[in-house]
Amino acid sequence: MRSKHNTVPGLAVIMVGERRDSAKYVSMKQAVAESIGFKSFSSVLPATATHRDVLECIQHHNKDPRCHGILLQLPVPAHLDPRGLLGAIKVEKDVECFNPTNAGRMTAWRRTVIAPCTPLGVMEMLLRLGVEVRGKHAVVLGESSVVGLPMCLLLNEARATVSMVHKETPNPEGFTRRADIVVAATGVPELVRAGWVKRGAVVIDVGINFVRDDERPEGFRVVGDVHPDVREVASIVSPVPGGVGPMTIAMLMRNCANMAFLQSRWGTIAGALHPDLAAENARRMHAAIVDLAWRGSGDHPISVSENGEGEAEQECSKKRGARDVKAREEALERAGDSITDAELLTIINDSEKNAFGLLSFLELGSSHDRLLGADASSAGTEGGTRVGEGDRGVARRIPRALGGAGQAPGQARGGKLKGCVGGEELGSGEEGPMEALDEWHLEAERAAKEKGEMVVPRQGNPLLLEDELEETADGTGWWEGCASTPVSASAAAAAVETAASSESARGKGRGGRDHQG
Ligand SMILES: Nc1nc2c(c(=O)[nH]1)N[C@@H](CN(C=O)c1ccc(C(=O)N[C@@H](CCC(=O)O)C(=O)O)cc1)CN2
Numbered sequence: 001m002r003s004k005h006n007t008v009p010g011l012a013v014i015m016v017g018e019r020r021d022s023a024k025y026v027s028m029k030q031a032v033a034e035s036i037g038f039k040s041f042s043s044v045l046p047a048t049a050t051h052r053d054v055l056e057c058i059q060h061h062n063k064d065p066r067c068h069g070i071l072l073q074l075p076v077p078a079h080l081d082p083r084g085l086l087g088a089i090k091v092e093k094d095v096e097c098f099n100p101t102n103a104g105r106m107t108a109w110r111r112t113v114i115a116p117c118t119p120l121g122v123m124e125m126l127l128r129l130g131v132e133v134r135g136k137h138a139v140v141l142g143e144s145s146v147v148g149l150p151m152c153l154l155l156n157e158a159r160a161t162v163s164m165v166h167k168e169t170p171n172p173e174g175f176t177r178r179a180d181i182v183v184a185a186t187g188v189p190e191l192v193r194a195g196w197v198k199r200g201a202v203v204i205d206v207g208i209n210f211v212r213d214d215e216r217p218e219g220f221r222v223v224g225d226v227h228p229d230v231r232e233v234a235s236i237v238s239p240v241p242g243g244v245g246p247m248t249i250a251m252l253m254r255n256c257a258n259m260a261f262l263q264s265r266w267g268t269i270a271g272a273l274h275p276d277l278a279a280e281n282a283r284r285m286h287a288a289i290v291d292l293a294w295r296g297s298g299d300h301p302i303s304v305s306e307n308g309e310g311e312a313e314q315e316c317s318k319k320r321g322a323r324d325v326k327a328r329e330e331a332l333e334r335a336g337d338s339i340t341d342a343e344l345l346t347i348i349n350d351s352e353k354n355a356f357g358l359l360s361f362l363e364l365g366s367s368h369d370r371l372l373g374a375d376a377s378s379a380g381t382e383g384g385t386r387v388g389e390g391d392r393g394v395a396r397r398i399p400r401a402l403g404g405a406g407q408a409p410g411q412a413r414g415g416k417l418k419g420c421v422g423g424e425e426l427g428s429g430e431e432g433p434m435e436a437l438d439e440w441h442l443e444a445e446r447a448a449k450e451k452g453e454m455v456v457p458r459q460g461n462p463l464l465l466e467d468e469l470e471e472t473a474d475g476t477g478w479w480e481g482c483a484s485t486p487v488s489a490s491a492a493a494a495a496v497e498t499a500a501s502s503e504s505a506r507g508k509g510r511g512g513r514d515h516q517g
Pocket of ligand 1: 024025071072073074075096117118146208222240241242243244245246247248249
């Protein structure tokens with residue numbers, strides 16, 4: 001990152017209170033960050049810190065251009081409202097995807113640039129083990145916003161049939177016995193027993209529980225949610241310790257690197273979407289995505305037969321998983337030579353759908369700066385690229401494209417808009433590079449409609465009145481922006497293609513600025 005993008009990813013970890021386990025996880029995260037050359041920032045606040053104290057700390061990191069990712073170690077002391085605090089982390093620095101805007105996008109749109117680290121770690125584990133997810137029955141035990149819920153979404157995204165089992169599910173073992181993949185995230189030590197698991201199933205243990213053990217000098221040991229007897233029936237059981245925990249930290253670093261990249265290259269990414277470049281970019285991006293083709297061959301490695309033949313099959317699937325990972329890495333390398341960083345990042349994030357996620361992430365991120373009244377310097381100029389430089393076009397255009405007549409709702413209500421999207425002060429009358437994105441959205445919608453697929457209606461981007469901003473200064477009531485995107489992957493893919501051809505057809509006649517940083 002340093003040599004290629006002139007950026008060193010910076011990760012800020014905020015901890016409130018003195019829980020020993022939290023302190024250990026925080027120092028593990030910092031140690032890993034430093035060992036891979038990231039800048040690491042740490043803020044430890046006393047257990048007595050007020051909501052405002054923590055908000056100020058978050059704001060400090062929000063404004064620091066050296067810091068690209070911010071995480072609040074959970075749990076926080078009971079007098080604090082974790083949701084309000086997580087919502088105060090800037091959207092583009094929310095390295096764990098817990099800000100309700102990012103979490104909402106993940107739910108409504110199925111994909112954002114980032115996802116919560118533990119579920120991402122589980123998905124990466126399944127990929128590298130060669131476990132086929134598509135078409136399988138996955139049962140997630142647990143419903144937390146940190147693990148259970150996003151886990152279900154990612155498994156669903158990977159085309160599993162997903163059951164979420166929670167405390168009030170009668171007969172949970174009835175679900176797990178039918179599952180091909182079980183993800184246990186209950187916080188109940190060794191809850192899942194051999195009798196709960198189908199022979200040959202894959203069991204991922206997310207639990208990290210401390211149980212008393214007088215035979216150990218420390219007086220306790222760490223166990224998962226899965227009992228050791230499950231290993232007798234399952235084909236794979238992830239270990240605790242040494243399984244999902246380290247994967248969580250690895251995914252945190254990956255998210256942070258992605259976010260550093262995005263923040264440092266925003267101008268370039270916007271530039272890459274300049275109308276004049278969009279056709280060529282769309283064509284090459286599509287070609288690179290097709291080239292990847294690493295998703296596996298579609299057979300079913302985890303359905304292991306009762307007579308034990310499954311082991312060979314598992315071995316085979318592991319090999320195929322390794323082959324897929326290698327193919328993906330090679331394709332990325334090749335793609336890296338021939339395409340822009342923006343496209344590369346899109347590919348790193350796995351799917352053509354993410355072209356939309358990526359761009360809207362930046363779009364909202366940059367408007368968030370203005371919502372917060374952040375000064376221009378906090379937008380950052382790392383890597384010689386002025387972050388946010390390319391967003392004027394978005395700001396000016398979105399109300400027209402999404403809200404109808406181009407009038408901002410705040411204006412309609414007679415309020416005074418503070419740095420809002422659509423505010424007069426933001427537009428210069430020039431065409432913006434993000435028009436290409438809007439076009440893509442519109443093309444995708446048209447394509448989806450033609451095919452009779454569902455399209456999420458467009459709603460406005462976040463607009464905030466000055467007095468509302470003050471009212472919500474404690475960070476608890478911020479508006480969560482809701483732009484829109486087509487819901488179907490095929491429509492999105494079609495849009496990429498259509499955008500390529502329609503951009504070519506339009507030729508280079510359209511005005512626009514070059515936002516290359
Ligand atoms: N903001 C967050 N808070 C918390 C998260 C989280 O993902 N984000 N998850 C957990 C704690 N956690 C990370 O923060 C975490 C826990 C455990 C491990 C880990 O690697 N554990 C080791 C065992 C360590 C030991 O011996 O105690 C392992 O499983 O091998 C990593 C991260 C709650 N809070």
